[in-house]
Structure formats: C-alpha cells, structure tokens
Amino acid sequence: MSTSCFADRIGDLIDLTPAERRSLVRLEERSRPLKRGAVLVRENDLQNELFILTRGTAMSYVLLDDGSRQILRFLFPGDMVGFSSLVYQRATETIAGVGDCVVAPFERGALTGIVTEHPRLSALLMATNQMERVALTDRLVALGRTSAKARVAAILLEIRDSRRAADGAPEASFVLGLTQEEMGDAVGLTAVHVNRMLRQLDDERLIARENGRVTLLNEAALARIANYIGRFNGIDLGWLPAGR
Amino acid sequence: MSTSCFADRIGDLIDLTPAERRSLVRLEERSRPLKRGAVLVRENDLQNELFILTRGTAMSYVLLDDGSRQILRFLFPGDMVGFSSLVYQRATETIAGVGDCVVAPFERGALTGIVTEHPRLSALLMATNQMERVALTDRLVALGRTSAKARVAAILLEIRDSRRAADGAPEASFVLGLTQEEMGDAVGLTAVHVNRMLRQLDDERLIARENGRVTLLNEAALARIANYIGRFNGIDLGWLPAGR
DNA sequence: CGGTAAATTGACCTGGGTCAATAAATGTGG
DNA sequence: CCACATTTATTGACCCAGGTCAATTTACCG
Numbered sequence: 012m013s014t015s016c017f018a019d020r021i022g023d024l025i026d027l028t029p030a031e032r033r034s035l036v037r038l039e040e041r042s043r044p045l046k047r048g049a050v051l052v053r054e055n056d057l058q059n060e061l062f063i064l065t066r067g068t069a070m071s072y073v074l075l076d077d078g079s080r081q082i083l084r085f086l087f088p089g090d091m092v093g094f095s096s097l098v099y100q101r102a103t104e105t106i107a108g109v110g111d112c113v114v115a116p117f118e119r120g121a122l123t124g125i126v127t128e129h130p131r132l133s134a135l136l137m138a139t140n141q142m143e144r145v146a147l148t149d150r151l152v153a154l155g156r157t158s159a160k161a162r163v164a165a166i167l168l169e170i171r172d173s174r175r176a177a178d179g180a181p182e183a184s185f186v187l188g189l190t191q192e193e194m195g196d197a198v199g200l201t202a203v204h205v206n207r208m209l210r211q212l213d214d215e216r217l218i219a220r221e222n223g224r225v226t227l228l229n230e231a232a233l234a235r236i237a238n239y240i241g242r243f244n245g246i247d248l249g250w251l252p253a254g255r
Numbered sequence: 256m257s258t259s260c261f262a263d264r265i266g267d268l269i270d271l272t273p274a275e276r277r278s279l280v281r282l283e284e285r286s287r288p289l290k291r292g293a294v295l296v297r298e299n300d301l302q303n304e305l306f307i308l309t310r311g312t313a314m315s316y317v318l319l320d321d322g323s324r325q326i327l328r329f330l331f332p333g334d335m336v337g338f339s340s341l342v343y344q345r346a347t348e349t350i351a352g353v354g355d356c357v358v359a360p361f362e363r364g365a366l367t368g369i370v371t372e373h374p375r376l377s378a379l380l381m382a383t384n385q386m387e388r389v390a391l392t393d394r395l396v397a398l399g400r401t402s403a404k405a406r407v408a409a410i411l412l413e414i415r416d417s418r419r420a421a422d423g424a425p426e427a428s429f430v431l432g433l434t435q436e437e438m439g440d441a442v443g444l445t446a447v448h449v450n451r452m453l454r455q456l457d458d459e460r461l462i463a464r465e466n467g468r469v470t471l472l473n474e475a476a477l478a479r480i481a482n483y484i485g486r487f488n489g490i491d492l493g494w495l496p497a498g499r
Numbered sequence: 500c501g502g503t504a505a506a507t508t509g510a511c512c513t514g515g516g517t518c519a520a521t522a523a524a525t526g527t528g529g
Numbered sequence: 530c531c532a533c534a535t536t537t538a539t540t541g542a543c544c545c546a547g548g549t550c551a552a553t554t555t556a557c558c559g
Binding site: 059073075076079080081083094095097098099100101103104119120122123126127130131133134136137138140141142143144145147148150151152154155156157196198199238242245246247248249250251252 | 303317319320323324325327338339341342343344345347348363364366367370371374375377378380381382384385386387388389391392394395396398399400401440442443482486489490491492493494495496
C-alpha cells in the first residue's frame, strides 16, 4: 500500500505531483512499532535516522539532572521526528511513545535526494519546520508568561486540535490520552496542580470529564483563558516553487 | 561590497561554491537601519518580507493582553528573521531592535530561486532552522523546569556565546547589552527578581559586574547551575548534497 | 480478584511576584 | 560642561500561586 502520512497531512495545503508523492511514500516504506512508554531515541545517543510518525501519539522530552522532565512536544501521525539529527550527531531529545505507535524510519541521506530532486518539497519541509517552530514559541509564551490555569486550558485546546476529524472539523469531545503527569511535564506544572486546575475548569463548567474523556463545554471562554491562537487559518504558501 | 553575514556565520561549517555565495550575497543587497527600540515587524501585521540581521542585536517577542511580554529570542548578525512568513500571512511575532541594528530585507520569492537552484543551500537552511529550534527547546526546558537562578545563569551564558570573538573563542567578559527587564522577559521572570539573582551570583563570586559589563568568574559552576549544553560541538552536516 | 498506575484532596511551605522607595546611570538641550 | 529628565538598577516588606508531602480513592490489567 503506497501512502504517506506526511503527504496526507500537507495534502490540504498543496497538490503534490505524482513524482513528489512517490518520493514521500518512499520515506515511509519501512515501519517499526513503538509501544506505549517505549523509547525510540534516547537523548545524547548517536543518531542519523529520522522518522515519520505514522500511527499513535508520541512525545519528545528532556530529562534534567534532578529527575524532572520537560516534554517538548507531542507527536501525531504525519509528524517528522528527530530532525535535529540533521545537524547534531547526538540526539538532542528523547523520543518515546505516549500510546502504542508506529513510526517509519529513514536515513538522513534520503533527504539529500528529495532536496536535490524536489525543490518544492524542500520548501515544504521548511514550511512545516516553521509551523513547528511557531508551535514551540506559543508554548514558550505560555510557560513564561501565563498562569497554571491558562496553560492547562491551552494544552486541552492543543490536544483537541490534534484530534481534528478527517474533515478538519475539531470535536469538542475527545479522549485525552495523556496522564496528568504528562500534561504537567508539558506545561511546566506538577501533576497535582494540573489536577487542581482541571477541577477548577470543571467546577466552572468550562469542561466536563468522564474516564479520560474530556468535553469542552465553553470553547470561547477556554480560548480566552488560554490565550489561544488558532494556527490553522492564515496559512499562505504562495512562495513555493512549482512542483516537479 | 559583496558580503553575506549569513554566509560568514555558516562559513565554519561548510565551503560554499562561488555560485552559492553569490546567491546569498544577493539576499543581503539591500539594507535598512533599525534603531534601538524600533519595531521592524509588528505581530499580526501582513507580511511577506524576510530579513537577515547584518549588524547589532535585535529580538523577537510576543505581547499578551495583560501587557506582559515574552521575548522569544535574541537575534545576532547572520540570523534569519521573520521566517514564519514562509507559512503565515500575518507575523507571528514582533521584531524590534535591542540596540541600533541593520537588517537586509528580501522577498519571500527570493527563496524560491535558492531552493530551486541550490539544493545544498536549502538543506543548509533546514539545518539552521533546526539549530534555532534546538535553541528554543533549550529555553523551553529552562522555563518549564529550572529555577530563577538557573535561568539567569543560562541567559548569561547564552549572551556570552553570542559574543564569541571572530576566532570562535568565547570571552569571559562582555557587555550585556540588555536591560534586566529584557532578561526577565526572555526567561519568564520579573526585572526585580533578575536583579536579585544577579546579586546572588555576584555574592557567590560566580560573576562580577561593572556598568553593564559582566565577567564570568566561574564558568564551570555557572554552566552546572544553568544546565548548560554547548551546542557548538557535535555538529555534523554529512548528509548535505554536493554544492552547485 | 489482587496489584499497580493514575487521579484526588488536604495541609502546609516557599520561590518568585508585587509594590514602593531610592539610587545610579544615561541622555538631552542649551 | 551643566542642570534636569528619563531610564535602569537596587532593596526591603509583604503576599500568593504553585510546589511538596502524604493519604485515599478510583481506574485499569493480567
């Protein structure tokens, strides 16, 4: 079966040529399972493999000397993983499964071919890099300058967005798929305090919870609290060269 | 005069071909002054220009509704600025001068040519994007999981690194060029608390201060406190295609 | 059905924020 | 070069958001 999760992801933004699509499909030829909690890449390991996550949710994180963990990002199907090995010999972050996942590994060298033969794809890779960078800066702002309540609201909206249905419509009700400890490690809080903030949002009827499923009862209010900025609108890839 | 600050920056990593160098020089043909405090790009403005900072120090930041500011990064000569406009119509962050600066503006479309004609340069752009991304994640870790003292130590080391002499040797003594408020806005603290942490580092003889000049008296201890990771070593661009 | 991971909650503590006053540095016009 | 105005730096007093610790409870799993 010749599919590409990455292509599916960016399919909304651009019409790929058959040759481009073939190149992308080739990146996902191989596949490797990654169990919940299992580590795919360990920080500081030598590494020249990249991955595309094809199924499940994963995360990247850093561990500090005192044992605390900062989760850098959550990874969803179609996400590129381990791109820092384009620059650094050793992994800058650990990659692990949040739930059971499947990843498609490929060699760094595979990008050489793509960059050489498909200028538009390299432009597209730059574009997706920028989207990731902006997601990181959004979180940096949250950690640096917003309250615990805002950060918890923000991560709920972030997870909600990652669960957009195939038709692109976000669902107000979804399975979190994260423990409260993971949420805390992502937004710089303790699990205990995440729990208190969830309770508060619950008490205020902004969300409802039942067994790991969350329903956003008042998205407008949550968005306001969270300083939420939808990054789905206003995308413009007008500078891309023609596809080959 | 045909120079490229960007080329100078990456010159250590790679030998550019004459054609590659010409393409990069062309990006910096124009130049525009940017005074201390002046805004080059305002968040949310329509924007399809990119820049390379050629002189001085600038910064990018986001303002929140309550008036607080999160500085996302400091920019130094050779840094690319405003790349999020490769994806978003409206600027995702404000760019302003920290001191007096000079920037070289160029059109988004200029990248189309580079990507098409110089695969190795597009690969190099991806690589520099990754370096910036890693710098962002390092700061994310600092904000999410380290103490005020650690963050202040970290920003001192960051500024120190940005001041590396032409020969690549970092100097222990340098001019900060930032107010304590700017430092705080970068690492998620108030100016008051930045001051207290500087005093503490001073009292512990880890640094010395005189009129905006800082001397790192014990870099090893500072690095330990700051959870510092030097990102200058271990760089490997072995996957890059041949230059044209 | 026992056993472990995850969620909850209360009691208490502290790192960093807030507010306010002062001093030092820097800049400006004349 | 001076007098004044504006930032910036510094410090103290006090407060609170979020951390820590510990005890239960609930959910999940073979």
